[in-house]
């Protein structure tokens with residue numbers, strides 16, 4: 001980056017395309033400006049995008065006190081409260097992240113396999129045969145239910161039913177156009193129950209009262225034998241022996257729902273889109289699933305064996321990353337990959353563009369899961385979950401769930417594409433999903 005001023009970038013009108021068609025916008029910027037460009041949005045500090053793997057490496061390995069991810073993430077935090085690890089930085093972030101990490105270790109995932117499979121089975125059983133339907137909302141239903149059960153640990157009882165209904169309303173508001181506007185603090189005006197922020201405030205109040213009552217109930221009744229993330233957080237202690245305050249646990253629970261369900265659902269929708277448009281890959285993946293299951297019900301013992309399904313997932317996340325970039329706000333001037341950046345700007349490593357560099361990924365636009373069978377990419381060239389001290393906490397959880405849900409779909413139902421449909425990326429909450437909810441047709445039971 002041979003400059004002292006910020007790199008050139010698109011004007012305001014061209015920047016609107018980032019909302020309308022983000023992947024097209026990023027491709028156009030890369031063609032015109034190369035590895036570095038600046039995106040300016042009024043009222044927000046400039047975003048310096050980079051697709052240079054050397055810069056990605058320096059950002060991941062850089063000083064977390066100088067590169068603030070929490071500050072860059074804060075606009076996402078409208079309803080979530082500001083005490084969650086997503087919005088913290090430096091020592092405070094590390095202290096809290098340490099308490100969350102054990103709940104998301106790979107080996108803990110086996111205890112969630114049944115909940116993940118059951119959520120998938122219930123959705124699949126509701127799909128019509130021979131008639132077009134949108135599959136992305138179905139993926140959202142699966143990931144939402146999985147988080148309610150495995151992260152919140154709520155059952156189908158009265159408070160569980162109420163929590164589901166309120167959370168669905170809150171996240172529908174968050175994913176709507178109005179909800180996107182609420183990321184701007186100036187739009188957060190409570191003008192009564194019919195104003196968007198007023199609705200959000202009332203919904204969160206109701207959700208909070210259910211959550212706080214549940215925290216108290218579980219503490220009283222004991223946490224023994226519970227595998228959900230909430231119970232682990234209730235039992236967790238900081239190094240000085242102190243428990244997490246209730247309002248911190250509350251913020252983390254909202255954050256895990258926010259960060260975990262739209263992202264995984266959108267990624268699964270893209271995987272289905274790639275399978276439908278690559279029938280050979282679909283058949284090979286289905287053959288792998290049948291050869292591993294051999295008429296048994298899918299359980300945790302099968303998940304590690306789904307190597308080709310995992311390669312399909314990775315190749316989809318390479319080409320269709322639902323979070324196309326992430327950010328770190330500079331707290332002091334820094335030299336990154338040879339270029340000087342001033343304090344106050346946000347450097348935005350661009351996952352989407354790094355994943356399409358031809359010198360890293362030969363024939364970059366070709367969908368070829370074999371790439372992931374042949375070699376293991378470096379964390380600076382394949383980064384769908386970000387990286388460094390801020391790498392996605394739910395990466396193992398999401399991958400585990402996607403393997404289960406995709407395998408279950410392949411083993412249970414034949415899906416066909418809808419004539420003339422071409423997917424375009426469209427914003428859904430914090431993620432980009434295929435347009436129109438990805439219409440598909442189920443034609444009947446899958447056959448081996």
Ligand code: HEM
Nearest residue numbers: 086259260263264267323326385386387390392393394398
């Ligand atoms: C396919 C699904 C998912 C994708 C593509 C994804 C992607 C990401 C990305 C790009 C980041 C930012 C990383 C960075 O700044 O370096 C992130 C952070 C995070 N993700 Fe995910 N995510 C997914 C699923 C999940 C799930 C299932 C959960 C939890 C249930 C989760 C929880 C989090 C949290 C808590 C953070 C913040 C970590 C921190 O700042 O320390 N994510 N994710």
